Amino acid sequence: MRAFVLRRALHAVFVLWGVVTAVFFLVRLTGDPTPFLVDQTATQQEIAEARRSLGLDRPLYVQYLEFLRAVPHGDFGTSIREKRPAMQMVLESLWPATVELAAAALLLSTVLAIPLGVASATHKNGAVDHASRLASLFLQSMPSFWLGLMLILLFAVELGGLLPAFGSGSVQHLILPAVTLAAAPLAQNVRLIRSGMLEVLQQDYVRTARAKGLAERFVIYRHALRNAAIPVITVTGLSLGFMLSGAVIIETVFSWPGMGRLIVQAVPGRDFPVIQAGVFVFALIFVGLNLIVDLLYTVVDPRVRLT
């Protein structure tokens, strides 16, 4: 077990190093932030001086080494746009904004999926089953921002401000964005649980449990669901990355002040420090969560060998 954790930790560090190196060179390829700093009537000399003040005139490998040296201290430099520490800006947008949104969406997409998936499986081809499968299909087939816009149109405009369409600050503000973000993963999870349950419900050990006279509900939740949970955990692990990414679009539609939006808006402005810090935090979360997911496997399915 210990060897496993150690190895995974080393792997995680490598991945993080790969990510920060990739983003370091990638953003420098996108261009030069200097013209943003100076007036429209600036001379070449002023522009050169501005570049010098940002430290961008030094050779690339020098900048890279300095960057690497500062990373373990959490120092990602100063934002070009806001003249504040970049990591601070990223953390401010991460907590509470993005965490709230991702957590709410994660919760919705997993917790709601269980009763729906179970009901679909146990009453196969019933009304609930058909309805949820149809809805799932539709929800997985539309662009998330379109869903968001339609929801805004419905709840915020037509129904006269039933739910706020912008910003953050209260639970009501969270509802529409979280629902939009959770929609596709929820649909996916319902289908997963349903098919997983269907498979499991026919297995021998379930029939054994039934034959033993155990209550149906006990059978379902104790045995079947546990095994059906495995694919859900896998997919949740993978989809976390997509959820954090997809949050970018949702954050834009709903003006949610989250980290995804911060990073994506920093790109046109060539705000290197913020992009670097944001991508690093994103990768850190992703790698960390995957590690947790791997460990969760051992709890849910003791058959899994931690090789």
Add this chain to the structure above:
Amino acid sequence: MIRWTGPLLVALALVWPSAIAAQPRTVDGVAIDPDAELVVALADDTTNMDPRIGMGSIRSNYIRQVFEGLVDVDAQGRPVPGLALSWKPVNELTWEFVLRRGVTFHDGEPFNADTVLFNLDRFFRRNLDKWGLKDVLAATSFEKTYPFVTRWEKVDDYTVRIHTSEPAPTLWDFIGREPMVPRAYTIKHGVDGLNERPVGTGPWKMVEWKRKTSMLFERNDAYWGTQPLFRKMRFQIIPEGAARIAALRAGQVALIEAVPPFDAPALAQDAKLKVVSSPQKLSCRIYLNARPKDKYDSGGKDGLFSDQRVRLALNLAVNKDAIIKKIFNGYALANASPVATVAYGYAAQEPYPYDPARARALLAEAGFRDTNPLTLQLLFPAKHYGQSFDEMTPAVAEMLKDVGVQVTIKPVDFATLLQTASKGTLPPNGGFAACRTGNNLDADDFLRDWSSIAMINWAPYPPELMLLYTATRREVDAPKRLKLLADLQRQVRDWAPVVALYQEVKVYAHSARVLRFTPLPELNMDFRGVALKK
């Protein structure tokens, strides 16, 4: 007992009117709520509250609630006394500002000549060690842009003189419009202190700042001028135009800025809302490559648009009225002068008529016909200036195509555009669509574009225009200078360095509860004298 009543009555008589005057209860006969909080929705946050760092575009909205400059602006764009009561040139090389008395900063520090001297040091980055200040990379570097300002001194506690090495007729503008910061506070708390807890002389004190979300203000009850008639104000950041409108309609905010022109008519029809607007000092144009190869690092070739006839032809090919009516729903201005209509020194010019036939004739005269068509590679910064700009550019390109110009639209992101412009890598047949914001009040701000080597200058002044421009920069006598400016504008209009597209009109919408709100031809909003109905 009877002896008391006399003095008591006198005391009451003295106190009563001011007590009432301090908190009026009605405005124009309508009952108002003096304790109300006004929620305003803006499209963007400010990056910094330090005026030297944070100014420019929407951000000055935040800064100018808290800070003020020596010179203030009225709703028509005319300069009026702010922290300075008056300003005049004492001689050709000296300006004198007489300061307002009795003004204090929010923390109680008095505003006087020492404050102004300190601020001047900060602008020009002098004596920074003496004050113990960190050097900041500001938006405009004063000492580079105005190297002719030599020294400043105080004549008495409320009079400051600024000396220049050559005549500087616009000094009242570029110095006067810059917000003033408190001396003792800035020295003690530094630039970070100014940003985190800004202290200014303005009508509002900043109470709380949740970045990218909202900023809370409280009225400065010790303000020297007309007070806002409500106590609290919140700037809420809502980047999406549709979301701002939804919020206004739902009653979650009471005033929104930057209403997209295509939404304005629907809002105007709502009885519970009012739509108001004001022209801005922002002109959108197509900049054409008219750089001569010897003067500029232009890649060894003359710009294709160096011929004035070609540029004039393109101006005649654009149907500005159609654009303003159809795309902007009337919320834009056609302006043939390079100077915005609400700038100081603007002189109305004969508009460029919409005359495609004449445009074709001019192009033919310059040697461009069907067999040898004029080509234009138009860099187009999509999604940077707003949807109306994005709709307008292809429409304009189509109009140019209609007179035989082969236009290729190249959408680029704004950073790439800036880089191309600043590195000078525009191809000879290149151009770009961009909008020029005036930073200050004076017309010079617009006219200087073509006078020096800069990223915005793709059509340098010919010698005769350069002479005239230099003259406007040396004439300190105001009436004489205004005449020179008018002359220069007429000549620039004929010389047509760019294709003039439109001048921006900024649209605001607010609930009918908000009274006496008048938009400024500035980037910031003014809430002095504004009240909220009960």
Add this chain to the structure above:
Amino acid sequence: MIGLGRDHSAILGLIVIAGTIAMAVLAPALAPGDPIKNSLVDRLTPPMWSAGGSARHPLGTDTLGRDVASRLLYGARVSLIVGLAAVVVGGLLGVVLGLLSGYYRGFTDDALMRLGDVQLAFPVLVLAVAVLAVLGASLANVILVLGVTGWITYARIVRGETLSLRQREFVEAARALGATDGYLIRRHILPNVLPPVTVVATFSVARTIIAEASLSFLGLGIPPPAPSWGAMLDEGRNYITTGWWLALFPGLAILLLVLGINLVGDWLRDQLDPRMERSM
């Protein structure tokens, strides 16, 4: 629809897909107007069944007076091309790399999988945004970006299959008889690898079409005046109340096409590889 059974819904899906392809191919013949030429005069006319509409523009016009129906038809080309090409790029890349990884193992495998891990940890949209900022937005670059970001899924599947297959007895036997690597890959490994890859690819096409729309929403998709459905959606989102037809039709088009592809994908999975985790 689903109650009719998998086969019926798959047929429905196929009809939708075929219809879209027909639309795309026959666009020049079917289109009532010009999808590119703009005309201020015709700006924002509603569909022909609404007040103010005309038969000349059956689905109305957009903010630049361009015919929506024509843009919808030509836009089908863009969506289909982007969807297919990106998946082909990603699929080819992924299959090749997966084969290399699984077959030769060792350093190649380590390096490729690590690269994949690094790429996965990078937020997909940010990667796309940054790369497009470097390369500039164009049809080719969008295809490239969307394709390259997807290779890992294919690689993993192919690698898994390859790893398990290469151990099998018949492979050992064939090699003992002198079969080359290439022969083994072509004859034994590839055929086993293709079914799951096909299923993944089908769902990928659907996801790519949505991804292209998302990129356009962020302002990075195929640049104007190209009639892509994603770009149409983005242009129309500010006019939801006054010009509802601008966002509705491309949105419906995307929804229907993606739905069709998903239905076909479901059916394919049932046929080719029912073991596969129903995670798509």
